[in-house]
Amino acid sequence: MSAQQTDGPWRNANLRWLLAGSALSLTGDQFTLIALPWLVLGLTGDPLALGVVVALMSVPRAIFILPGGALVDRHSPRAVMMLTKYASAVLLGTLAALTWTGHVTLAAVYLLALAIGLAQAFAMPSGTAMLPRAVPGPLLPAANGLMMGLRQLSMLAGPLLAALLLAVAPAGSAGGTDMRTLGLAFAIDCVTFLLSAWTLARVRPLPGARRDSASEPVLRAVGTGLAMVWRDVPLRTCFLYWSLVALFVGGAMQVALPLLASDTLGSAPAYGFLMAAHGGGMLLGMAAATLTPRLKVVTFGAMLLAGDAVAGLLLMLLGGIDATWQGAGLLLALGALAGFLQVAIFTWIQRRVPPHMLGRAMSIFLFIFMGLAPLSAAATGWVLQHITLGQLFTCSGGALIVCAAFAWLWTPMRTIALTPEAPAKS
Template sequence: MNKQRSPILQDANFRWLLGGGVISGLGDQFTMIALPWLVLTMTGDPLALGAVIAIMSVPRAVFMLLGGALVDRYSPKRVMMVTKYVNAALLGVLAGLVLFAPALLSLPLLYALALGLGLAQAFAIPSGTSIMPQVVPPEHLQAANGAMMGMRQLTMLAGPVLAALLIAIAGDGGAAAAATTAAGAGGLHALHAPAGAFGIGIAFAFDCFTFLFTAWTLAQVRMRAGAARPAGPPQSIFSSVGEGLMTVWRDVALRTCFMYWSVVAVFVGGAMQVALPLLASQNLHGAGSLGLLTGAHGTGMLLGMALSSAGVKLRFGGFGATLLAIDAIVALLLAPLGAITATWQGAALLLLAGSLAGFMQIAVFTFIQGSVPPRMLGRAMSIFMFIFMGLAPLSAAAIGALLKVITLAQLFAGGSALLLAISALAWWLTPMRSIGTGGLRSES
C-alpha cells in the first residue's frame, strides 16, 4: 500500500537528496534575513543594502550560464559539492568576523564576501535544478520535483521566522549601531559591524553548518544506472554555453516558452518585486503586513506544489495552453492589489495567485527536464534561472523611476493588463497553445 501511495519515497537516493535540500534551504533563509539586517545595522542606508543585493545578484545572473556549462561537463553532483564547500568557507569567515572580530568587518569586505556568495550561487543553482533526472527514474520525476519544491517552499516559510527569532533573542547589534550613528561614523565605507550582533553571527554560522552537513548528505547520493552522460569531445566553456543557447533556440517549444518567460520577467516580474514592499509601507501596516503578504503567497505556492505532487490535475488543454490560462487568472488576481485597504484582502489574493503559481512551477520544471537531452540539462536550467534571477531584477530598477510619475494602484493595474496582453498575444501569435509536456503537438 505504501509503495503504491508514495513510490518516490522508497528511493534512498532521493531521500538523501530531499533531506539535504531541506536543511540547505533552511540555512539559506537564515542568511537571507541576517545579511540585509547586518548591512542595515552597519550603515542604516538602503543604498548600501541595494548595493550588496546587486553585487550578489548581477554576477550570479551573468555567471549562471557558465555554471550550467560546467554542470554539463563535470556532472551536477560534482559542481554542487564544490559550491557547498565554497559557501561554507565564505559563511564561516563572515560568521567568525561578526562573532569574534566585528571591527575587522568593513563594508568593502562585506561587498567582497557578498560577491563570493553570488558567484557560488551561479554554479549551485544550475547544478541543483538539473540533478533530479539523474537521481530518479523519468516516471517519478514530477512527483520528485513536487516533493523537493514543496519542502523548499516550506523552508522559505519557516526559515525567516526562525532566523528573525534567533536574531531578536541572541542580539542584532541594533543598540550599538544606533550609538555609532548618533556619534557620527564618518565615511560610509569606514563603517564596521556593530558589537552585540551575536544573533546575526549565529545565523551565518548555522548556514555554514548546513552547507557542510549537506555536503555529507550529497556524498551519500548515487546516480541511477544509465544516468551518466557521455563526455563528448573537448569543448571550451564559452562554446558549451553557445551550444546550450542553440539547443534551446532550435527547439520550437523550448524557444517559444523561454521567450515568453523572458517577456513576462522583464515587463511584469520586476514590477512585482518593487510593488509589494511599497504596498505594505504605503497602504498597509509596514513590515508586518509585508510579512503576511509574502507568507500568504508562499503558503499558496506550497499548497499548489502539494496538490501537483499528489497528482491533482489542473488542465486547460496542453502544457502551453494551461500556462497561458493560469497566467491570465493570476493577472486578474493581481489587478486589485493596489486598491486594497486591509492586509487580509491582499493575503487572500496572493494566496490564490501563489497556489496557481506553485502548481505550475512543478509542471514547468518537469517540462524542461523532459524536453532537454540529459547532457544539456545544466545549461538549459541555467538559461531558465537566468531569465527570472537576471532579467527581473534589472527591470525592477526601472520601476522605481516609473513610480515617480504613476501611482501604486496604476502600477498593479497596468502590470495586470500587461500580463493579460502578453498571454493573449502568445496564445494568438505563437505556437504556445499547442505545446504539450513532450514538446510541440501537431494538433491545435
C-alpha cells in the first residue's frame, strides 16, 4: 500500500487540490447567490420575477440530475466537472460584463439563469463521483467530512465577504446598490471557477479508477433506483414527507429571505449577514451532531419531526422581525437545527440503502428539493402579490408544523430508527 493510501488526509495531494478548488468555487458561488436576487429586485422590484429566476436555475438541475449522475458514471467525472467549470465561468463572465456596463436586461438574466442551472445539473453528480476516484478508500470518511465542513464554512465566509463588498459600494439603481458592484460580484465568481478548474487539472485519478462499462442503460438505472425507494416503506415515507416540506417551505424561503432584507431591513449587506448566520448555524449543528453520534433519546423519525416543528415556530417568528440582529439570531438557530438534522438524514440513508444503490438514492433525495423547491419559489412570487411577507413566513412555518404533526399522527415515521432492523432490499 502506497504512502498516499496510508498517510493522513491532509498529506494526500489530490485531496488538497480538490479542497482548494472546492473552497474557491463554493465561496465564489455565495457572491452570486447574494448579488443575483438583488439584481433582479433592482431591475424589476417584482417578487414574481425573483421567483421565476430561482425556478429557471433550479428546474434544469432537477430534470437532469438523475440522468446526469448515470452519465457521469459512464464517463470521466473529472472531464465532466472541468467542462461545467468552464461553462459556468463563461456564463458568469457574460452576466458580469452586462451588469457592469449597465446593459443587463431581465430577459438576459432569465436566459443566463437557465444555462447556469443546466451546468449545475452535471456539476453536482460529477463532483460527488470525483472524490472516490481521486482519494484512496481508507481516507474517504475523513475526506467526506472535510468536504462537508468546508461547504458550511464557505456558506459562512462567502456571504460575509459579499455583504462587505455591497456595504462599501456606492449608491445606485439596483435596490440601492451600484450596478458595477453587482457586476464585480459576478466577476469574482467567474474567476473562482477558472481557478478551481486550474486546481482540478492538478488532480490525478487513482490507478484503476475507471467507469463501469457494464452498467445498465441510463433510464433503466434511474427506474431501478425509484423502484427500490418505493418498495422500502421507511424510505418511501420519509421521501414523501420531504417532498411536502420542499413544496411548502423550501422554495418559499429562497424568495422570502431576499425580500426580508430588501423590504423590511432595507439593506443589501443585511442579506449577506442573514445568510452568513444561517451558514454558521449549520456548521455548529453539524459539529454538534459529530460530537453526539450516539445520542438515542428518541428515534430518528421522532427527532426529525420534532426538529421540523421547532423550525416551523422559528420561521413564524422570522416574519415579525424589524432588525438584522433579530433575523441573524433566528437564522442561526434554524441553521443549527438544519445542520444537526442533515447529518442524521444522510447517515440514515447511507445505513438504509445498499451500497450499490446509494448513488441513485441520494440523487433522488436531491431531486426532491431541486424539483419541488423551484415550483414552490415560483408560486411564492405569485402568492406575495396577495399577502404580506410576514403572513408568508407565518403560513410557511405553520405549514411545516402541520406536515410534521400529520406525519407523527398518521404515518409510521415517528417509529423509524436510525439503524434499520434489516438491510433494505433492492
